Amino acid sequence: MPYAPEQIEPKWQDFWARNDIFRAEVDQTKQKYYVLDMFPYPSGAGLHVGHPLGYTATDIVSRYKRMKGFNVLHPMGWDSFGLPAERYAMRTGIHPAITTKENTDTFRAQIQRLGFSYDWSRELATTSPDFVRWTQWIFLKLVENNLAYQAEVAVNWCPAQSTVLSNEEVKDGKYIETGDPVERRLMRQWMLKITAYAEKLLDDLDDLDWPDGIKAMQRNWIGQSHGAEISFAIEGSDAQVKVFTTRPDTLFGATYCVLAPEHPLVDAITRPEQREAVQTYVSETAKLSSFERSELNRDKTGAFTGAYAINPVNGAKTPIWVADYVTMDYGTGAVMAVPAHDTRDHEFARKFELPIIEVVTPEEGHDVQAEAWTGDGTLVNSSFLDGLDVDAAKAQVIEWLETEKAGQAKVTYRLRDWLFSRQRYWGEPIPIIHGEDGSYSTVPDQDLPLLPPKLEEYGPGPDGAPPLARATDWVQTTDPTTGKPGRRDLNTMPQWAGSCWYYLRFIDPNNDLAFVDTEKERYWMPVDLYVGGAEHAVLHLLYARFWHKVLYDLGLVSTAEPFQKLFNQGMILAHSYRDAQGRFYEPEKVEESSGKFYADGKELVQKIEKMSKSRFNVVNPDDVVREFGADSVRLYAMFMGPLEATKPWDTASIAGVRRFLNRVWRLVHDDDDNVDMARLTDEAPDAALNGQLQKMIAAVTSDIEELRFNTCVARLMEMTNTLTPMSRRPRFVIEQFILVLAPFAPHMAEELWGALGHETSIAYAPWPSVAEDALDAADAELKEYPIQINGKIRARVMAAPNLAGEDLLNVVKSDEKVAALLDQVTVLREIPIRDKLVNFVVKG
RNA sequence: GCGGGCGUGAUGGAAUGGUAGACAUAUCGGACUUAAAAUCCGAAGGGCUGACGCCCGUGUGGGUUCGAGUCCCACCGCCCGUACCA
Numbered sequence: 001m002p003y004a005p006e007q008i009e010p011k012w013q014d015f016w017a018r019n020d021i022f023r024a025e026v027d028q029t030k031q032k033y034y035v036l037d038m039f040p041y042p043s044g045a046g047l048h049v050g051h052p053l054g055y056t057a058t059d060i061v062s063r064y065k066r067m068k069g070f071n072v073l074h075p076m077g078w079d080s081f082g083l084p085a086e087r088y089a090m091r092t093g094i095h096p097a098i099t100t101k102e103n104t105d106t107f108r109a110q111i112q113r114l115g116f117s118y119d120w121s122r123e124l125a126t127t128s129p130d131f132v133r134w135t136q137w138i139f140l141k142l143v144e145n146n147l148a149y150q151a152e153v154a155v156n157w158c159p160a161q162s163t164v165l166s167n168e169e170v171k172d173g174k175y176i177e178t179g180d181p182v183e184r185r186l187m188r189q190w191m192l193k194i195t196a197y198a199e200k201l202l203d204d205l206d207d208l209d210w211p212d213g214i215k216a217m218q219r220n221w222i223g224q225s226h227g228a229e230i231s232f233a234i235e236g237s238d239a240q241v242k243v244f245t246t247r248p249d250t251l252f253g254a255t256y257c258v259l260a261p262e263h264p265l266v267d268a269i270t271r272p273e274q275r276e277a278v279q280t281y282v283s284e285t286a287k288l289s290s291f292e293r294s295e296l297n298r299d300k301t302g303a304f305t306g307a308y309a310i311n312p313v314n315g316a317k318t319p320i321w322v323a324d325y326v327t328m329d330y331g332t333g334a335v336m337a338v339p340a341h342d343t344r345d346h347e348f349a350r351k352f353e354l355p356i357i358e359v360v361t362p363e364e365g366h367d368v369q370a371e372a373w374t375g376d377g378t379l380v381n382s383s384f385l386d387g388l389d390v391d392a393a394k395a396q397v398i399e400w401l402e403t404e405k406a407g408q409a410k411v412t413y414r415l416r417d418w419l420f421s422r423q424r425y426w427g428e429p430i431p432i433i434h435g436e437d438g439s440y441s442t443v444p445d446q447d448l449p450l451l452p453p454k455l456e457e458y459g460p461g462p463d464g465a466p467p468l469a470r471a472t473d474w475v476q477t478t479d480p481t482t483g484k485p486g487r488r489d490l491n492t493m494p495q496w497a498g499s500c501w502y503y504l505r506f507i508d509p510n511n512d513l514a515f516v517d518t519e520k521e522r523y524w525m526p527v528d529l530y531v532g533g534a535e536h537a538v539l540h541l542l543y544a545r546f547w548h549k550v551l552y553d554l555g556l557v558s559t560a561e562p563f564q565k566l567f568n569q570g571m572i573l574a575h576s577y578r579d580a581q582g583r584f585y586e587p588e589k590v591e592e593s594s595g596k597f598y599a600d601g602k603e604l605v606q607k608i609e610k611m612s613k614s615r616f617n618v619v620n621p622d623d624v625v626r627e628f629g630a631d632s633v634r635l636y637a638m639f640m641g642p643l644e645a646t647k648p649w650d651t652a653s654i655a656g657v658r659r660f661l662n663r664v665w666r667l668v669h670d671d672d673d674n675v676d677m678a679r680l681t682d683e684a685p686d687a688a689l690n691g692q693l694q695k696m697i698a699a700v701t702s703d704i705e706e707l708r709f710n711t712c713v714a715r716l717m718e719m720t721n722t723l724t725p726m727s728r729r730p731r732f733v734i735e736q737f738i739l740v741l742a743p744f745a746p747h748m749a750e751e752l753w754g755a756l757g758h759e760t761s762i763a764y765a766p767w768p769s770v771a772e773d774a775l776d777a778a779d780a781e782l783k784e785y786p787i788q789i790n791g792k793i794r795a796r797v798m799a800a801p802n803l804a805g806e807d808l809l810n811v812v813k814s815d816e817k818v819a820a821l822l823d824q825v826t827v828l829r830e831i832p833i834r835d836k837l838v839n840f841v842v843k844g
Numbered sequence: 845g846c847g848g849g850c851g852u853g854a855u856g857g858a859a860u861g862g863u864a865g866a867c868a869u870a871u872c873g874g875a876c877u878u879a880a881a882a883u884c885c886g887a888a889g890g891g892c893u894g895a896c897g898c899c900c901g902u903g904u905g906g907g908u909u910c911g912a913g914u915c916c917c918a919c920c921g922c923c924c925g926u927a928c929c930a
Contacts, residue, residue: 002882211848212848212849213847213848213849213924213925214848216847216848216925217847217848217925217926219847220846220847220848220925220926220927221925221926223929225929225930227930243930244929244930245930246929246930247930258930298928300928324928325928325930326928326930327928327929327930329929330929330930331929331930332930334930335930336930337930338930342930343845343928344928344930345930347928412929412930413929414929534924534925537925538925538926571924639856639857639867639868640856640857641856641857642857644849645850645857646849646850646923646924647856647857648855648856650855650856650869652869652870653855653856653868653869653870655868655869656867656868656869657868659868659883660867660868662882662883666883710856710857710858710867711857711858711866711867713867713868714857714858714866714867714868715866715867716867717867717868718866718867721867724884725884725885784863785863786862786863788862788863788910788911790910790911791862791909791910791911792911793863796863828910829910830910831862831910831911833862833911836862836863837862837863837911839862839910839911840910841910841911
């Protein structure tokens with residue numbers, strides 16, 4: 001019987017589980033290594049081949065680090081609150097907890113079939129009461145420290161579904177599931193003060209070993225900008241309008257001011273004769289969705305208030321307009337407009353015929369009346385700033401403003417506070433009790449967790465109230481601190497809450513006294529390697545960093561950052577097939593013929609796209625495991641290409657790695673499936689074979705450290721290709737090879753390790769070290785040196801390896817062919833490169 | 845617009861500034877077989893040539909260098925993120 005993964009894989013998975021092989025405990029004598037995957041939402045669709053990609057990578061690192069002697073923490077759990085289960089409950093009446101449990105069981109079984117070395121004793125789910133308890137406890141820490149507050153904010157309201165939607169569920173002003181329009185509505189919501197951490201979140205990025213792209217996205221999202229806040233007095237009023245600008249140097253070029261339509265001063269300053277026009281404009285704007293309002297190609301619109309602001313620097317009267325190109329949620333909600341040097345102001349000024357005053361000299365031939373000049377230049381028309389460049393003028397004008405008390409330097413962030421309430425059922429209820437007088441108090445620690453109440457129906461409550469409002473008995477309660485009647489908060493937390501701290505709970509998942517034990521936390525944190533998709537680049541990773549920093553400032557965790565090294569696996573795409581009408585076909589129904597594709601007699605177009613049900617191109621890992629085995633799936637996932645690259649899945653190509661594993665099996669087994677004693681020898685390998693082995697070990701070791709698994713697999717294949725035709729195979733080489741194979745194809749490695757007579761699991765066998773002297777001895781005989789003439793290869797010379805300098809030149813020049821080549825020309829320069837090549841620079 | 849990334853055979857991809865295409869898929873040829881599958885061995889970037897060989901070749905155009913897929917500049921194309929951010 002040949003290699004049969006369907007038999008050996010379940011056997012070893014069972015062995016690992018029964019013997020707690022991957023159980024991790026604090027051990028101060030060993031160096032720790034914490035490898036974490038972004039835990040999945042257990043959806044009804046089951047695992048997707050994208051999951052095993054990242055999980056295989058972290059599993060290889062975990063197994064490698066264990067063999068290197070590290071104490072490895074490698075846990076898995078479930079981000080199990082989520083909307084699909086709730087929607088399913090609304091349709092069927094089946095409680096989301098039931099659906100969630102079923103899906104989790106499916107996911108767990110699918111993941112276990114791939115042979116990952118998780119410490120399953122640490123499995124957790126964000127929906128479990130024990131976990132919810134501590135999520136709520138941390139939220140209350142935020143409340144206690146004034147980092148959570150309630151405010152009236154605009155939310156996405158979907159009238160057709162009578163529910164609030166998250167930003168992620170809204171695209172182009174419509175609910176992505178049904179296409180129903182979504183409008184803005186003011187509601188009282190819980191907000192988390194993430195803006196208080198904007199600066200730390202930005203600064204601490206510098207020391208993290210994260211991909212530059214992700215750091216850049218976080219920096220962008222936080223959006224720090226340096227400028228000035230400037231106060232403009234309003235003519236005939238005590239009020240002032242404060243504007244934020246990054247170009248205070250252009251203050252002399254301000255020809256009007258603009259308030260956002262929602263700006264609180266709009267009403268107060270609008271002159272009676274303009275009131276009707278302004279009110280009409282403001283209410284028209286309010287009707288627009290945020291999508292319509294932010295459409296880039298929209299014409300500028302606005303209305304004049306009739307009021308004038310006084311430019312503090314020169315006393316100039318500038319008209320105050322209301323326009324929706326200024327939004328209330330950035331800066332101060334008001335701007336000074338400098339049309340000569342800002343493209344948006346320029347466009348507005350041209351439309352409403354407002355003056356354009358040049359204050360920075362543009363480059364030759366640029367006319368600010370025709371187009372704004374936003375580059376550097378020399379200040380003009382600006383009194384005491386004349387002659388300065390932009391940077392000097394900024395500093396100068398800020399100094400002047402501070403002296404005159406008309407403004408000051410100011411740093412503004414794009415980051416907004418985090419809207420933390422959802423009008424949902426399947427989430428952690430916000431543990432707050434509201435008093436009749438409008439005050440609120442927190443649910444005491446000993447009453448946590450506060451779980452979602454039992455409901456008959458999971459849809460929105462009466463009058464569009466959140467679903468929790470249906471549980472009237474639950475809502476009506478007594479405030480345990482005051483003894484007065486109160487009402488529970490009707491909101492739940494967003495799905496992000498659990499993932500903000502789950503990596504801490506993995507360290508100590510069963511602790512009843514604390515969210516994590518201090519000593520264990522000190523031992524295991526920070527996470528040394530965190531692998532997941534780039535779709536969480538901003539939201540999850542920013543939210544988790546925020547919570548972690550709050551916990552750090554409260555002295556509850558020992559590191560300022562949770563995830564030291566981050567790596568993003570690339571997206572996996574797949575072939576899709578569609579006909580001229582745009583209908584998709586399942587790949588099994590497609591036939592290929594001379595490079596074209598057909599189904600039902602129609603010619604199809606093949607495309608590489610994201611996997612999705614509607615395109616019929618989703619690959620289920622279970623099917624692939626059944627057909628090829630888990631080790632093949634793992635190897636293929638790694639062999640496809642660089643981990644971070646977006647790349648297409650091609651099930652046919654798995655045959656290649658399966659063939660490789662078949663060959664590996666036969667390195668040890670004969671045709672009758674017995675250990676092949678005839679070929680396996682106890683002789684030491686010759687220098688060439690040992691050299692290749694050592695090079696392979698060195699290459700795989702450094703490639704694992706750098707997460708370049710695709711080339712690891714290629715190195716393993718090369719070794720096998722060398723060993724396969726050999727009639728005598730040194731046991732030493734075979735065993736070293738199996739050790740290096742172990743992290744990649746652990747079932748195969750355990751099986752062969754056992755077949756060769758080892759009685760303990762290969763999981764903790766020491767990783768082979770590289771014999772440096774064997775590396776040098778590798779090419780004991782001859783190697784080929786390419787000979788270049790003026791950089792082009794003209795000959796090849798066989799000579800001893802590792803030659804350099806004069807030695808190399810002498811050998812090369814004594815070669816007949818080289819001598820002939822050099823005979824006709826004048827050699828200007830000789831460039832011998834040690835162990836590589838020789839280049840002759842010649843003339844004639 | 846801004847930020848990040850990517851362009852290499854039929855295909856996935858490899859290559860500390862030093863032999864471009866490792867490794868694999870698909871293809872073709874051979875061995876084994878009554879036959880097929882499996883397995884093993886071999887061929888293969890393009891062009892010219894009977895052959896030895898020669899020329900061209902990593903999106904395009906320049907540059908640095910003895911030598912560039914790799915470094916620098918400009919451009920073209922594609923992907924991802926983000927945007928009236930003052």
